[in-house]
Amino acid sequence: MEEDQQEYLRTLLSGSAPKTPGSGVISFPRPAGRLLLLSNNANQSFENKIKLSTMNNHRNISRPFLALIVLLAIITQIRSVSAQELTSNNLPTHFTTIKQVNAGVLNVGYAEAGPVNGQPVILLHGWPYDINSYAGVAALLAAKGYHVIVPYLRGYGSTRFLSAQTQRNGQQAALALDIIALMDALKIQKAVIGGFDWGARTADIIAALYPERCKALVSVSGYLIGSQKGNIAPLPPKAELSWWYQFYFATERGRAGYAANTKEFNQVIWQTASPKWQFSDTTYAQSAAAFNNPDHVAIVIHNYRWRLGLAKGEARYDELEKKLAAAPVITVPTVTLEGDANGAPHPDPANYAAKFKGKYAHHTITGGIGHNLPQEAPKAFADAIIEADGFAK
Numbered sequence: 001m002e003e004d005q006q007e008y009l010r011t012l013l014s015g016s017a018p019k020t021p022g023s024g025v026i027s028f029p030r031p032a033g034r035l036l037l038l039s040n041n042a043n044q045s046f047e048n049k050i051k052l053s054t055m056n057n058h059r060n061i062s063r064p065f066l067a068l069i070v071l072l073a074i075i076t077q078i079r080s081v082s083a084q085e086l087t088s089n090n091l092p093t094h095f096t097t098i099k100q101v102n103a104g105v106l107n108v109g110y111a112e113a114g115p116v117n118g119q120p121v122i123l124l125h126g127w128p129y130d131i132n133s134y135a136g137v138a139a140l141l142a143a144k145g146y147h148v149i150v151p152y153l154r155g156y157g158s159t160r161f162l163s164a165q166t167q168r169n170g171q172q173a174a175l176a177l178d179i180i181a182l183m184d185a186l187k188i189q190k191a192v193i194g195g196f197d198w199g200a201r202t203a204d205i206i207a208a209l210y211p212e213r214c215k216a217l218v219s220v221s222g223y224l225i226g227s228q229k230g231n232i233a234p235l236p237p238k239a240e241l242s243w244w245y246q247f248y249f250a251t252e253r254g255r256a257g258y259a260a261n262t263k264e265f266n267q268v269i270w271q272t273a274s275p276k277w278q279f280s281d282t283t284y285a286q287s288a289a290a291f292n293n294p295d296h297v298a299i300v301i302h303n304y305r306w307r308l309g310l311a312k313g314e315a316r317y318d319e320l321e322k323k324l325a326a327a328p329v330i331t332v333p334t335v336t337l338e339g340d341a342n343g344a345p346h347p348d349p350a351n352y353a354a355k356f357k358g359k360y361a362h363h364t365i366t367g368g369i370g371h372n373l374p375q376e377a378p379k380a381f382a383d384a385i386i387e388a389d390g391f392a393k
Helices: 003-012 061-083 131-143 172-185 198-209 237-242 244-249 252-260 262-273 280-293 294-308 317-324 349-353 378-391
Strands: 034-039 051-056 101-104 106-113 120-124 145-149 193-197 215-221 334-339 360-365
Touching: 003 172, 003 294, 061 215, 101 262, 106 131, 106 172, 120 131, 120 172, 131 145, 131 198, 131 280, 131 378, 145 172, 172 198, 172 317, 193 198, 193 378, 198 215, 198 317, 215 378, 244 252, 252 262, 252 294, 262 280, 280 294, 334 349, 349 360, 360 378
Parallel strands: 120 145, 120 193, 193 215, 215 334, 334 360
Antiparallel strands: 034 051, 101 106, 106 145
């Protein structure tokens, strides 16, 4: 093999490649008789990134050597593109493709990322947020080979009830069984499940009562399973103040006010729950579109009224709620997270650590991270999913 060919292979194996001066392309040395062009412009289609052109001399490179060069060049380019995609500045801020599937009493809208044969991960949003809280997280996990599913909860986005007669019920058991039904519809037997806010509570319930469906758990703010009986006792005044919106929703004025000013109301919640997160109007608008769901107000109001015992649930969930009222422990491997600037009501991690009986870790994420932790710190949340999955292996 000629010296220039050997040198070119060494260059490719090192992860770089020689450039033609001023051209922005990688070129094979001129004496070799063939020119390999590999564009550095990531915006071009991949098919255009590698081209071969014949030069005006008669010394041809051997076919095996040429094939090896092309293979190494492709690997180098893929490695470069992957590195670009995984930087925080290049993470997507929203999902562009939504799929629909009938599951239980719902037609569920969901985003999907990653290889379909990868380890399933289900990510659950809360109120007043939507699936875009996980756009960056999903991209990071998909790049690691995970199959990520991010559904709109009932009352959000493109998720719809299949029947007008179904009660618009926001109680915790209903949301949990929605996700079990979704897993059945998508033929997912077992998944790593993560969530925050309503999504964390839903994930907790599945991990506690359906451990055969939950490989591992990531829960922001830890153990959030509650009960109507447990909510009877009043809290200290300062703690009660943090739940002001719950008491507002308990009134007819609150229901009417939320219906009339949904987006403005929820923007206030975003600001108070994440006081140090400087989100843009565009970021908020991308999620606020999910509140246009025709059942959104009914689900939100019922959820908070049910917690206080001011609204009835459905009899079909009574047995499940009895089990949840006993505050069952969680045995699946778990990672809990908390932001250092969470402005929403949340328990002290020391108060719930004992509820997790399997392999367990807790991390407080610093840097002014608020309530919407997956969107504010996507890498930390993705790392927690990977950590919890590792606990289960």
